Amino acid sequence: MENELLQILESNPNLNIKDISKILNRNEDEVREIIKELEKRNILKRRYIINWEKIGRDRVYALIKVKVSPERGRGYDKVAERIARFNEVRAVYLISGEYDLEVIVEGNNLKEIASFVSNKLATLEGVRSTVTHFILKKYKENGEIFFEEEKDYRLKISF
Amino acid sequence: MNEKLSYIKPSGIRRFFDIIERVKDVISLGVGEPDFQVDWVIREEAIYCIEKGYTNYTSNQGLIELREEISKNIKKNYNIYYDPETEIMITCGVSQALDIALRTILNYGDEIIIPEPCYVAYKPLAILAYANPVVIKTHEENNFKIDLDHLRKLITPRTKAIIINYPNNPTGKSYSKNELKELAEIAEEYDLYIISDEIYDKLTYNGKHIPVAKFIKDRVVYLNGFSKSFAMTGFRIGYVCCNEKILKNMLKIHQYSMLCAPTISQYAAIEALRNEEKILGRILPEYKARRNYVYKRLIEMGFKTILPDGAFYIFPKIENLNVDAEKFSEELLFKKHVAVVPGNAFGDDYIKYIRISYANNMEKLKIAMDKIEEYVKELSVLKI
CATH class of the missing domain: 3.30.70.920 (Lrp/AsnC effector binding domain/regulation of amino acid metabolism (RAM) domain)
Structure with missing residues (x-):
């Protein structure tokens, strides 16, 4: 459960408690509690990765x-x-x-x-x-690539 | 003109797909391919092959290194052994493998049983192979699985084979060990081949995938490929594993009509299998999270929905809404700019279902689900 939660957060840092509770099929309070606990134990840390160079700083x-x-x-x-x-x-x-x-x-x-x-x-x-x-x-920091993101070239409909 | 072609109708919902291309800013949940880009180790290997000049034909059957890698992979994952020399062939995607399998096994007028809802190519390919497709409908009440009593009733002396596909496109449902065992027994009893399209096998989130070949290897034509689990759709690499006799005959068609699968793609596929655990370890949790999220949202909106076991599709029923799937899909597209596929694309009876592909990132899925919810609310207000 903790593992699953961390994995989801790592690739989707923008998810809110409500979304996460749907994914894990738990109630929101429970999820909030687990996140708090993970933060307290220094397992989960949040930080933005900013490409400062790009805005001229x-x-x-x-x-x-x-x-x-x-x-x-x-x-x-x-x-x-x-x-x-x-x-x-x-x-x-x-x-x-x-x-x-x-x-x-x-x-x-x-x-x-x-x-x-x-x-x-x-x-x-x-x-x-x-x-x-x-x-x-x-060029790359903390797993984030500083090159242009690749486009989605998929057809809108395929079977 | 080949008369057979007159039996193959361009899909009735073609019009809908023509419209989609004209609508701007669409979030498409109608896509049958992964949103994950092909892992860089695979792409890098393809580039390297071009640089090195590995650009010639390969043997008709495909690179032996790739066949060996596939053999090892199936052994490792499922403990089934296929001889890379005589029982494995590389094709241009599963589509081509299916085409030759049907042309190899079936004679003029033979019957082949095809469960619906199913991938769009099965029936047309059977017709092109001069066979008669016999449809067996599957139902939501039965988790979209084949009813075996019903199956027995459809079998005639002309029945040669049955196609199965699991995890299924469009329902995402899979078969359990016991269900497969029973199906294998029927194949044995009535002397049938099972053509098993298991292209989504590695994208399984509930339990463990089991190839039907585990139970009657000799009667199974096992089809798989790299398009879904490794997102290598444009590389066009599939493979077929079956007994030597069938394979030899399939090879006759393959060598004269295709010669060989694309060489660069075959090399890339070797690299894919060698990195399987790493790549799947990265994408599986993500797909599973999306599946859970989309399922929950649909249930909360009141759709009758069955939790998929694998693939990246979900097949909710749009009952109580006074619209059919075509109208629903069209309005959803025009009003909310979200594209889904009407269920009747996968079989005539499924006009009350839509196929949603969750091969999109969470951000897009959230927006798309919000929009579907808005649309459903508007529909409900209209009804009252």
């Missing part, structure tokens, strides 16, 4: 790889949390390979990001080195 994004000295007892989590709490940071991942963390940072311009990296990120205790890649263009 230029934001600058950078993908930063970070080498970190892990801390005894807490590993990478402590420094990762410190990084994640910055508002400028959009995503933080622990990764395998040469670097330890991958951080996606958002800013109004190049300078802002450069100063965030040199003043805030690189100076954090435990951070050994960073390498910054500026993102030049976004």
